[in-house]
Amino acid sequence: MASKEELSNIRKDIDWASLGFSYMPVRSHIRASFKDGKWSEGELCTDHTISMSIAATCLHYGQAAFEGLKAFRCKDGAVRVFRPDENARRLNLSAERILGPTIPVDFFCELVRKVVLDNIDYVPPYGSGGSLYIRPLYIGVGPQIGVAPSDEYELLIMVMPVGPYYKGGMKPVHAMVIEDYDRAAPLGTGTIKLGGNYAASLKPAKAAKEKGFPIPLFMDPKTHEYVDEFGTSNFFGITKEGAYATPASSSILGSITNKSLQQIAQDLGMKVEKRQIHRNELGNFAEIGACGTAVVITPVSEIVTKDQTYKYEENFPTLKKLYDAMQGIQYGELPDTHNWMFEV
Numbered sequence: 001m002a003s004k005e006e007l008s009n010i011r012k013d014i015d016w017a018s019l020g021f022s023y024m025p026v027r028s029h030i031r032a033s034f035k036d037g038k039w040s041e042g043e044l045c046t047d048h049t050i051s052m053s054i055a056a057t058c059l060h061y062g063q064a065a066f067e068g069l070k071a072f073r074c075k076d077g078a079v080r081v082f083r084p085d086e087n088a089r090r091l092n093l094s095a096e097r098i099l100g101p102t103i104p105v106d107f108f109c110e111l112v113r114k115v116v117l118d119n120i121d122y123v124p125p126y127g128s129g130g131s132l133y134i135r136p137l138y139i140g141v142g143p144q145i146g147v148a149p150s151d152e153y154e155l156l157i158m159v160m161p162v163g164p165y166y167k168g169g170m171k172p173v174h175a176m177v178i179e180d181y182d183r184a185a186p187l188g189t190g191t192i193k194l195g196g197n198y199a200a201s202l203k204p205a206k207a208a209k210e211k212g213f214p215i216p217l218f219m220d221p222k223t224h225e226y227v228d229e230f231g232t233s234n235f236f237g238i239t240k241e242g243a244y245a246t247p248a249s250s251s252i253l254g255s256i257t258n259k260s261l262q263q264i265a266q267d268l269g270m271k272v273e274k275r276q277i278h279r280n281e282l283g284n285f286a287e288i289g290a291c292g293t294a295v296v297i298t299p300v301s302e303i304v305t306k307d308q309t310y311k312y313e314e315n316f317p318t319l320k321k322l323y324d325a326m327q328g329i330q331y332g333e334l335p336d337t338h339n340w341m342f343e344v
């Protein structure tokens with residue numbers, strides 16, 4: 001655990017109020033290598049570049065997965081990471097699907113602890129609304145020219161401070177249903193976090209943005225009848241009866257934020273429905289949210305499909321309640337009753 005002295009170390013050369021969500025080189029990242037059937041201990045590295053074989057499988061055959069999670073400087077001065085064990089488990093789903101070695105959950109959490117501690121002065125101060133974004137990257141680095149999994153892998157965990165997404169309170173956005181592209185295949189890799197999934201979403205996301213819709217909404221790739229998820233976040237809605245409803249689908253990422261919000265909704269006495277959501281049901285919601293680590297919840301006030309425009313509450317009272325409860329736990333202002341926070 002970090003000492004009081006370590007925890008009081010906060011950089012003075014960063015303007016915390018103007019931080020956005022972008023790459024910033026910090027002191028170090030941590031790197032563990034898998035070779036000869038085992039993981040190395042994990043070394044802190046100050047060089048922000050990597051070198052590998054030009055025949056590495058991550059470059060040719062997409063053996064590349066990643067994760068995203070955050071550390072928060074809490075009200076009591078401690079620094080805590082939100083549910084790193086869940087990210088470890090999800091990374092292992094990705095690893096298994098691309099025939100790479102899995103990572104023991106406790107080992108992953110210890111690597112996270114070490115890299116956060118080494119960069120503790122980059123964790124934004126409590127009250128700034130910022131956090132330390134943690135980005136694990138898992139890549140096959142051994143050479144292969146025939147299509148086959150690598151024998152060697154690197155797990156890198158990089159970190160960077162990010163600012164509050166909402167500087168003047170939560171702002172709703174408009175979303176557009178993507179009718180002519182899919183981000184995942186029906187039984188493909190949409191449930192895991194492979195780099196290639198995001199390559200597939202770049203073009204439709206750009207087209208939606210150019211039409212004035214900052215977030216694309218994808219339908220299920222098999223029938224285009226059911227709601228899947230937004231480009232980089234899960235879909236959930238508050239029904240007119242007050243239930244929390246979110247899609248069950250074999251092509252969406254299991255969002256840790258969504259899982260946590262479902263628990264919070266239950267704790268608040270709401271009914272939680274995880275089920276298929278038909279596109280014709282989009283008119284039955286009072287509020288719609290996009291949820292994920294980066295923003296927690298983005299309220300969606302309008303969804304445009306090829307033949308309809310649906311409008312939702314502009315002041316989204318339930319989303320606000322869920323958002324406040326989540327941030328309250330993350331910043332240590334509310335009790336962590338489910339033991340989600342991992343202290344470094």
Ligand SMILES: Cc1ncc(COP(=O)(O)O)c(C=O)c1O
Nearest residue numbers: 232233234253255256257292293
């Ligand atoms: C496609 C997709 N869905 C959902 C999410 C949200 O997942 P999480 O809440 O674990 O960040 C993300 C972000 O990681 C994403 O990229």
